Amino acid sequence: MSSFEIRPAVATDLPRLMGMDHSYSSDYVWQLDVRSESNQVTLNFREVRLPRSVTVTYPRDPSVLADEWTKRDVVLVALQGDSVVGYLCAVEKHISAMAWVTDLVVAGEVRRRGVASDLLTAVQAWALERGVSRIVLETQSKNHPCIRLAQKFGYEFCGYNDKYYPTQDVALFFGRALK
Numbered sequence: 788m789s790s791f792e793i794r795p796a797v798a799t800d801l802p803r804l805m806g807m808d809h810s811y812s813s814d815y816v817w818q819l820d821v822r823s824e825s826n827q828v829t830l831n832f833r834e835v836r837l838p839r840s841v842t843v844t845y846p847r848d849p850s851v852l853a854d855e856w857t858k859r860d861v862v863l864v865a866l867q868g869d870s871v872v873g874y875l876c877a878v879e880k881h882i883s884a885m886a887w888v889t890d891l892v893v894a895g896e897v898r899r900r901g902v903a904s905d906l907l908t909a910v911q912a913w914a915l916e917r918g919v920s921r922i923v924l925e926t927q928s929k930n931h932p933c934i935r936l937a938q939k940f941g942y943e944f945c946g947y948n949d950k951y952y953p954t955q956d957v958a959l960f961f962g963r964a965l966k
Contacts, residue, residue, distance in 0.1 A: 788880045791902055793909040795800035796862040796874060800851050803871045804864070808895050809845030813837070815931040817959060819945040819947070832947070843929045846952035859889065863909050865902045879917060886914040888924040891933060903936050911965060920966050927958040
């Protein structure tokens with residue numbers, strides 16, 4: 788049983804969420820290889836082990852995230868006791884009956900303890916209650932911990948966008964049917 792309570796965010800949570808360390812450490816990257824030959828483009832992603840762990844900066848500026856959160860359909864926070872230790876943001880795409888997870892952040896001191904799993908489970912339940920049939924999780928190609936989480940939950944690679952984030956990083960998309 789998890790020791791984290793998951794609930795919708797309230798305005799008083801925002802300073803803690805913006806103050807969290809949004810960076811993460813990674814040992815792998817999904818490297819994109821593009822080959823173009825007469826009327827054919829071949830794309831290949833391969834997981835590459837880095838020579839050493841790297842600390843990766845979050846692709847969005849946390850100081851302006853408060854403005855972005857008002858555009859999200861759900862912002863969930865994870866609590867350990869009275870402390871906010873993680874959050875997840877998602878948008879519902881009504882036309883396609885899809886939910887899109889845009890942010891998933893866990894405080895460094897509680898990583899690898901199930902916070903992200905609890906948040907992802909909670910947003911899936913939220914999506915099902917709303918009649919959403921598919922959920923997509925976006926992440927940087929360098930975010931190996933998030934990629935592994937997506938795969939653990941049965942999400943499959945379903946696309947990418949080069950220079951997607953303000954940092955010009957590649958975004959990977961992982962999707963899963965909920966029904």
